Amino acid sequence: MLEFKRKLEKKIYGELKEKYPLHSSEIEISYTPHQKMGDLALAFPFHLAKKMKRQPRELAQEIIDHLPSLEGVERVEVAGPGFINFFLDRKQFFSRRLHSLGQASLSPEEEKIIIEHTNINPNKAAHIGHLRNACLGDTLGRCLKYKGENVEIQNYIDDTGVQVADVIFGFMELEKKNLSQIKQIEEKFDYYCWDLYAHASSYLESHPEAQKRKSEILKKIEEGIDPENEIAHYISHQIIKAHLKTMGRIGVNYDLLPCESSILHLKFWEKAFSLLKEKKAIFLAGEGVNRGCWVMKPERETEKEKIIVRSDGTVTYVGKDIAYQLWKFGLLEKDFYYKPFIKEDNKTIWISSSTPEGKSPSFGKGSQVYNVIDSRQDYLQKIVVQGLKSLKYLAQAEKSIHFSYEMVALSPKSLKELNLIVSDEDREKDFLEVSGRKGLGVKADDLLDRLEAKALSEVEERNPDLPSERKKEIAHKISNGALRYFMLKFARNSLIVFDFEEALNFEGETGPYLQYTLVRINSIFRKLKEKEGFDEKDLQALLSSGEMAMEKLTESELSDFWNVVFFASQFEEEVLHSIRSLEFSHLAKYSFSLCQKFNSYYHVYSILAEKNKEVKRIRILTIYYIKEVLERALSLMGILQPERM
C-alpha cells in the first residue's frame, strides 16, 4: 500500500508539474472518509485554487481531464467541494497485495537502536506501572525489528540505590536476619520484599535516628563491604530473577542488564566527569546557594542551574545517567564486562560485570537510543540530553529519545478491593499514585494470576472436554492478550486509572476480542481441511493461480469484501505511524478495527457453506489475507495466538 501510494503520488506530480504551480510535497494522497466516495483522495486542488484564484471544483475537474489513465486506478472523480478521488482496480490491487505478503516494504534507517525499558528497582515485586513500561518498550522493540532495525533491549538495574538499602535495613535491623536466614525464606521472595520495603520505609520515616544506619549500609554496598554487600547482591539478583520471570509471563525479553554497581566500580562517572569538565559542559559554582557544586547551566535564563556533583563530591542521579547515556552511544571510551545471567534454549540474557569475564557479544554503541521512562522524569531526561549537547554531541542529542508516558494510578475502588488502607487525605482523591515505598499497588503477578484464573473459568465453560493442560495454555494466552492490549490501548499521555473490572474484561475492545477473531479464522481453515481436505498446498495453488472472478460477487459483497481488504492493506503504514509518534495505541486501535470489520464480514458471508466455487475461492483468499495481517499485528503487540478459545 505504502509503495503504491508513493508511486501514484510521483506519477501524478510528474504529469502536473509542467501545467500547474505545484510542489511535489503538495501531492499527498490520503484516504476518503467513506468507501462510497472512493478509496484515495487528493486535497491539493484547494491550495492550488487559492494560488491561481480559481474555483476548486472547476479546477479539480480540469486536472482530472489532464491526467492520463493511471496504473491500478479504475476511475477518478471530483468530489465534494473540490477533492479528487480515486477508485482503485480492486482485483488487481488485491492480487498484488496477496503476492507481496511477507515481503515488507519497510527498511531500516539506523545502524543500531538501543531501547532501555522496565528498569525496576531490584528490591520488590513488579507492579502494574512496570507492566505498562515493559509493554510499551517491548512493543516498540518488536515494531522496530519488523521494520528491519537492529535492536538491543536493555533493562537497567539500580542495584546499589537507597531502595535496596531500605530492604537490607529491614532484614538486618528489623528482622535481625543474616544472609543464610534470608536464603531460607520460602515465600515468594519479591512479595516478601514488597512488604518488608514498605515496613522499613515507614519505620525509617518515624525513626529518624535510624537514618544513620541506613547511610552506613548504603556506603558499604557502594564500597563492596560484606555482609551488607553480599546481602545486597543476593537480594537484587533474586529480585531480578523474579522480575524476569514476571515479564516472561507476558513475553517481554531483554538482551542486557546493565547494573549501577558496574557503572560505579568501573568508574564510568569519573570518565564522564572529566569529559564534562574538559569540554566545559559543567562548572564549579563559586557562590550562591550551589556553592561548591558542579552545575550545568540552564538552557533558559528563567530555569535554575542543575546540580551534577554535590559539594561533598558525590554525583547525582542525573550525572550517572549522563555517563550511562554516553556509554550507550559508545562515547564514553569505557565498556562493561559481561557474563550470562540467564541461559535459555536459544536466548541468553547478559548482565554487566565489573571484573573481566569470558567472551560476550558487543553491547552498546547505538546510533539511536530510546529511554522508556514515565513522564514524571521529563525534566531529568531533558537534562541528560542537554548534557550531550553541552558536550557537543549534537547528533546523539538529537537521537536520544525519551519515550515518555503517563503513570498507572489506582482507583479508590481498586484500593478497597485490595484491602489497602489509605489515609483520610488520600481518600479524597479521584486516584492514587502507585507507591512501592508505601506498598500501595497492584502486583504484576497478582494481576496476571487473576487474569489467568478468570480466563481459565471462561475456557472451562466453553471447552469442558479439553485436557486440563490445553485449557491452562489457552487461559495463559488469553490473559496475555488481555493484559498487553489493555496496556497499549490508551494513548501514552493518558493516565490509566486502574480498575480491575475494566482490566479483567474479555469482551468489546480487548485483547481476547482480537484473539477470538483469529481463532474464528483459523477455525474456518481447520474445518476446510477436515471436511474438504483443503490444505496448505491447495491454498498455495489458489494463491499462485491468481484466478479471481470478482464479477461473480454481488455488488454488496464486493463492497464488503473491499471494505475489509482495503483496510487490511494499510497495516504497514499504521506500524510506521505508531513508531514515528511512539503511539502504539494506533496499532492497537487499528488491529481492533480490522477485527470489527472481519467479524461483520464473517456474519454475512459463509465460507464453508458457499456453493459457488468461484465466490468461495475469493472468500477464502479474503480471510487468508486478513489472517496474515492480523497475525503480524498481534505478534507486534506481543499478543499470543490461541488456536482455540
Added chain:
RNA sequence: GCGCCUGUAGCUCAGCAUGGAUAGAGCGAGGGAUUCCUAAUCCCUAGGUCGUAGGUUCGAAUCCUGCCAGGCGCGCCA
C-alpha cells in the same frame, strides 16, 4: 512562580503529527439475531455547545492567543 501534560457521549477513551467531506469506538442503557464456519460475536436505537472566549483560514476537535479546571515536574533524593 516557572515548565510539561490533559479537558471530546452517562463512564472509559480514539481522532490532533500533516486543518478537509456526515466527530468515532468500547462499556453501560433499550431492542433484536443462533436448524448455518465458535454468541468472548453480530445488527439496530438513544446519547455530543469537542472546557471556554477570541484569532488565522474557503474550511478548525485539529493551528495560534487569552482564560477556566485538573494532573505531573521544578531536591546538594533516586
